[in-house]
Amino acid sequence: MILEKVITRIEIQNEYKDFVDKYTDNLLTEFKGKIHSIYMCGSIPKGTAKPFKSDADFTIVCANPQDIDYERLSNIKDRMLEEYPLVTKIDTIICSMDDVLSNPNDWGFWIKIICVCIYGDDVGVKVPPIVISPEFIIDLNRETKKEVDRVHSSLSNVSDSTLKTRYIKGYSKRLIRALYSLVLEDTGVWQDDIIMMKNAILNYCEIDSTLVDYLYACYLDSDVPVEEFLGIADEVYSYFENALNAMAVSRTSFD
Incomplete structure (x- = not known):
């Protein structure tokens, strides 16, 4: 596709x-x-x-x-x-x-x-037509860990409330986008509407829906304790990383 x-x-x-x-x-x-x-x-x-x-x-x-x-x-x-x-x-x-x-x-x-x-x-x-495939999804996420680590570090050390709000909102959106990339083969389209991303994740991902709902709530209103947010964000990223690794293993086994 x-x-x-x-x-x-x-x-x-x-x-x-x-x-x-x-x-x-x-x-x-x-x-x-x-x-x-x-x-x-x-x-x-x-x-x-x-x-x-x-x-x-x-x-x-x-x-x-x-x-x-x-x-x-x-x-x-x-x-x-x-x-x-x-x-x-x-x-x-x-x-x-x-x-x-x-x-x-x-x-x-x-x-x-x-x-x-x-x-x-x-x-x-x-740019040649982009085919939705495990290879594409893996390539698309090559920088995700580096980006997540950077924002995680910045948020851990933030003191300014405006920056805190910006980091939490941005981190929430980045994680939702990463999760959405996992279901591209199911949706067949790239969404930039965060509500539609969230709904597709809930429909096709096996991740705990409360984690996704929490991220979306933080995207809308970032007034949450930093430690609480980072704990949820780490849990979401762990799910994402495991799913991406499983995709890579599955791709290798078919080569």
């Missing part, structure tokens, strides 16, 4: 159009000649963003990511957030064209399936 694109048509709401255009223009001006293409994912290009609640997710594809200076990029973000307070946060990922074309089950998946091109030539069209 072939994975289809999450966003098939750009439907940016009127209140966000000026923001998207101005941020794009700022990037192109600041890094003139360095950017190949710019992409978005999430609620803004889908037309479902909520003012003062939704963030903005961009991806820059360029020949050399080192050409995009993070300090200059951060300055642009700060100015834009001040000018457009309806946007809660701006995330901007940077990758190279080679990242996209040489890693079809990682960066290729991100650009081809998750993102939609808002400027330049869409390099995603050059």
Whole structure:
């Protein structure tokens, strides 16, 4: 089964159009000649963003990511957030064209399936069709342990309440996304709607449903004790890791 694109048509709401255009223009001006293409994912290009609640997710594809200076990029973000307070946060990922074309089950998946091109030539069209398979699911999760360990460490040492809320919300979503990847062969589609992800996990995963419901509740309201959350998160990740390892063993046994 072939994975289809999450966003098939750009439907940016009127209140966000000026923001998207101005941020794009700022990037192109600041890094003139360095950017190949710019992409978005999430609620803004889908037309479902909520003012003062939704963030903005961009991806820059360029020949050399080192050409995009993070300090200059951060300055642009700060100015834009001040000018457009309806946007809660701006995330901007940077990758190279080679990242996209040489890693079809990682960066290729991100650009081809998750993102939609808002400027330049869409390099995603050059990525071969992505077939849902155990190999793809395993490749998709190669960085999951590193990401989980990083957020776990940050959350263990956090003192700022705003950061705590952000980490718990992000960690919850990352774990739900990881669990959802396990059921791709059952659903046949990649979902970016967290409620639909949660429901699919409950339908197809053998994990204790209370753990999934807890993560979803934390995604909605992150005001929970850190130690309690980390205990649940560890239990969920342990289930995920065991399931992924079993998938790898099963794949090997059929080779």
